[in-house]
Amino acid sequence: MAAQTVSRRSALKAAALVAAWSASPLRAAARAADAAQVSSKIEALIAAMTLDEKAGQLTLMPSAWGGSKAAGLNPPGNGQSFESQIENAVAGKLTGVFNGNGAVMAQRMQRAVMERSRLKIPLIFAADVIHGHRTIFPIPVGEAASFEPELAERTARAAAFEAAGAGIDWTFAPMVDIARDQRWGRVMEGAGEDVLIGRAFAAARVRGFQGHRLTDDDAMLACAKHFAAYGAAEAGLDYNTVDLSERTLREVYLPPFKAAFDAGAVSTMASFNEISGVPSTANHWLLTELLRNEWGFKGLVVSDYTGDEELILHGVARDGRDAARLAILAGTDMSMASNLYALHLPDLVRAGEVPLERVDEAVRRTLTIKSMLGLFDDPFRRIDPNREKYRSRRPAALALAREAGWKSIVMLKNEGDILPLAKSAKVAVIGPFAAGQHDLIGGWCVYGDDEQAIDLATGMRNAGGQITVTQGSGIEEPLEGGVEAAVAAARNAEVVVLSLGESQDMSGEAQSRVDIVVPPPQQALAEAVAAVGKPTVVVLRNGRALALAGAVRDAPAILVTWYLGSESGNAIADILYGKRSPSARLPISFPYASGQEPYYYDRKTTGRPQPAGERADYKAQFRTVPNAALFPFGHGLTYGKIGYGDFAAGDGKLAWDGALEVSALVVNSGKRAVDEVVQLYVHDKVASVTRPVRQLVAFRKVALAPGASQRVRFTIRRDALEFYGLADKPTVEPGEFKVWIAPSAQHDGASGSITLVR
Ligand code: BGC
Numbered sequence: 207m208a209a210q211t212v213s214r215r216s217a218l219k220a221a222a223l224v225a226a227w228s229a230s231p232l233r234a235a236a237r238a239a240d241a242a243q244v245s246s247k248i249e250a251l252i253a254a255m256t257l258d259e260k261a262g263q264l265t266l267m268p269s270a271w272g273g274s275k276a277a278g279l280n281p282p283g284n285g286q287s288f289e290s291q292i293e294n295a296v297a298g299k300l301t302g303v304f305n306g307n308g309a310v311m312a313q314r315m316q317r318a319v320m321e322r323s324r325l326k327i328p329l330i331f332a333a334d335v336i337h338g339h340r341t342i343f344p345i346p347v348g349e350a351a352s353f354e355p356e357l358a359e360r361t362a363r364a365a366a367f368e369a370a371g372a373g374i375d376w377t378f379a380p381m382v383d384i385a386r387d388q389r390w391g392r393v394m395e396g397a398g399e400d401v402l403i404g405r406a407f408a409a410a411r412v413r414g415f416q417g418h419r420l421t422d423d424d425a426m427l428a429c430a431k432h433f434a435a436y437g438a439a440e441a442g443l444d445y446n447t448v449d450l451s452e453r454t455l456r457e458v459y460l461p462p463f464k465a466a467f468d469a470g471a472v473s474t475m476a477s478f479n480e481i482s483g484v485p486s487t488a489n490h491w492l493l494t495e496l497l498r499n500e501w502g503f504k505g506l507v508v509s510d511y512t513g514d515e516e517l518i519l520h521g522v523a524r525d526g527r528d529a530a531r532l533a534i535l536a537g538t539d540m541s542m543a544s545n546l547y548a549l550h551l552p553d554l555v556r557a558g559e560v561p562l563e564r565v566d567e568a569v570r571r572t573l574t575i576k577s578m579l580g581l582f583d584d585p586f587r588r589i590d591p592n593r594e595k596y597r598s599r600r601p602a603a604l605a606l607a608r609e610a611g612w613k614s615i616v617m618l619k620n621e622g623d624i625l626p627l628a629k630s631a632k633v634a635v636i637g638p639f640a641a642g643q644h645d646l647i648g649g650w651c652v653y654g655d656d657e658q659a660i661d662l663a664t665g666m667r668n669a670g671g672q673i674t675v676t677q678g679s680g681i682e683e684p685l686e687g688g689v690e691a692a693v694a695a696a697r698n699a700e701v702v703v704l705s706l707g708e709s710q711d712m713s714g715e716a717q718s719r720v721d722i723v724v725p726p727p728q729q730a731l732a733e734a735v736a737a738v739g740k741p742t743v744v745v746l747r748n749g750r751a752l753a754l755a756g757a758v759r760d761a762p763a764i765l766v767t768w769y770l771g772s773e774s775g776n777a778i779a780d781i782l783y784g785k786r787s788p789s790a791r792l793p794i795s796f797p798y799a800s801g802q803e804p805y806y807y808d809r810k811t812t813g814r815p816q817p818a819g820e821r822a823d824y825k826a827q828f829r830t831v832p833n834a835a836l837f838p839f840g841h842g843l844t845y846g847k848i849g850y851g852d853f854a855a856g857d858g859k860l861a862w863d864g865a866l867e868v869s870a871l872v873v874n875s876g877k878r879a880v881d882e883v884v885q886l887y888v889h890d891k892v893a894s895v896t897r898p899v900r901q902l903v904a905f906r907k908v909a910l911a912p913g914a915s916q917r918v919r920f921t922i923r924r925d926a927l928e929f930y931g932l933a934d935k936p937t938v939e940p941g942e943f944k945v946w947i948a949p950s951a952q953h954d955g956a957s958g959s960i961t962l963v964r
């Protein structure tokens with residue numbers, strides 16, 4: 207194949223890519239001169255590469271020597287042996303592998319490539335490091351409940367320290383898909399239903415993974431996924447059709463991606479789904495017109511796992527060759543797992559069906575990413591088996607997992623202040639999650655291990671609690687004699703802790719549910735135990751919001767504990783026994799019933815909103831449940847007694863280019879020090895486009911000592927009131943806005959009105 211000359215235009219493009227990265231606030235130190243030098247190296251490589259080598263640079267495969275659970279998550283690369291995968295890499299047919307087996311695996315592959323390949327282009331090693339590597343942190347939706355993005359930044363930093371120590375350059379995280387249908391299993395992987403929370407956690411996680419400098423040996427490249435609107439699948443059925451207005455796409459689903467890119471993420475993954483008839487992997491409008499031309503994204507787009515090949519089953523590609531053509535032309539730079547680019551790109555270019563410039567552009571982006579990660583300077587910078595061991599599960603990381611754990615626990619109810627428990631109380635811990643090394647770390651842990659996590663019973667014993675343990679039921683099947691044993695245990699105890707919910711593989715990829723309930727055998731167990739009449743605390747384990755019913759819903763105290771990771775049981779015990787006061791808030795609404803899904807707090811009023819009080823006909827409501835959440839977004843109690851009042855907004859006038867302070871007095875009249883998450887919501891009373899009943903525009907965690915009160919202040923500017931207008935661009939309209947400073951999306955809190963004046 208003919209060698210290419212280095213054109214000035216292409217060199218400038220690579221320089222611009224590096225410079226754009228350097229110009230991001232975190233990368234200010236990288237200099238333009240370096241960028242130009244790097245780009246000319248990259249151009250020289252592109253000029254030296256054959257078409258086959260270029261296609262290989264765009265081909266990422268699952269590691270044939272997968273780490274821990276990798277083989278279960280994704281089948282290893284096309285049935286290849288590790289040895290043949292190494293030979294493929296040496297032959298230039300691979301850009302790298304993902305979900306491999308740590309530093310030893312990476313070392314063997316990288317060494318072979320650096321010693322034996324023609325161009326010695328280092329491999330890149332990727333992995334799904336979603337919520338921790340060896341030390342596992344709460345599932346992302348749980349961590350979002352902390353309403354503390356800085357915490358997510360710290361756990362992502364700790365995950366990068368371990369994972370980069372194990373040879374991983376690139377994480378397929380953060381998952382920034384907004385999730386508004388709790389039937390969808392991948393709710394667990396994101397930051398929930400709200401756009402502001404989604405943006406804040408997306409940016410925080412990118413900062414955490416990428417650290418100070420991408421070249422550091424404890425930094426990983428972040429990949430914001432899945433671009434885009436993957437969470438809007440019809441019926442919450444994973445991979446299903448998405449049909450959205452451009453307004454909703456831009457207002458709800460895209461902002462967390464923009465936030466991730468603004469925070470420095472230079473890779474993104476095309477989603478499996480279609481949007482209004484066009485699968486993302488083949489969506490030129492999405493991947494090129496919007497992402498690149500409108501947003502100026504300079505990074506790399508990787509397909510999802512066989513996402514290009516799936517264009518055939520979507521019915522938009524005739525065969526693998528056609529699928530590769532559509533994907534690369536749309537803007538998918540790198541192909542994951544299908545091998546279609548390696549198989550077909552050279553021929554597509556030779557046949558004139560794909561311009562060589564397009565392939566070069568994708569190769570340039572790939573090589574630039576490798577260069578940003580410092581791989582050309584030192585291909586082994588993250589690969590060191592000793593460092594892998596040393597960095598794994600350090601005490602500081604485990605302490606952070608515990609902190610993230612208790613900060614993620616949401617207390618939904620605490621009637622009669624039955625929590626916290628006295629350590630002297632005789633507690634019957636009942637339920638399938640009471641004890642045992644299972645369902646602790648949650649889904650999407652390639653390298654974590656339930657065996658190394660602390661279960662609930664151990665955590666309660668560690669805290670000095672007096673407990674008995676009775677399983678009572680299986681997760682989805684009854685246990686013979688289980689209910690009887692549980693009832694007997696409850697009778698002999700002073701308090702019951704009922705540990706119920708979903709197994710960790712009931713959520714995650716491809717795990718959609720039609721009924722988002724506590725499985726029936728566990729519900730039956732709860733009913734029988736409730737009949738004993740002892741004070742009962744329900745401790746839920748869950749990867750999504752659940753529709754709680756009967757004895758579970760009616761228990762005096764309920765904790766939402768997700769899957770908290772390595773320190774699960776200790777973190778729950780911290781809350782149960784009052785070492786810590788709960789401070790987390792629901793990032794997803796808990797509906798009354800499954801049939802309300804998709805349900806989210808910032809819905810529209812409709813022309814016939816449900817009136818307060820008795821059910822009235824011809825209103826937007828179900829026959830049996832209110833058009834509301836049982837436990838709304840933002841809800842979560844503390845061990846204090848919190849009141850909101852005395853709303854103030856100055857003269858209530860927000861000048862067009864000005865700022866207006868709104869505030870409320872928040873009082874803790876309880877006996878415990880707490881952290882209260884104070885939330886600011888607005889509603890645009892009249893606009894040219896219908897606006898949500900409420901929208902979160904700011905939040906703040908405030909420490910309140912017993913008896914303390916604090917005036918909590920927020921500053922509102924015009925941009926908080928923006929929406930995607932009739933003219934298909936962001937707009938703000940003057941007028942009156944209702945404002946709430948409140949403890950949840952359904953609480954009145956302290957409220958008033960402001961007027962935006964032009
Ligand atoms: C998932 C991605 C993941 C990839 C690689 C796919 O099935 O959708 O989120 O990064 O596999 O493991």
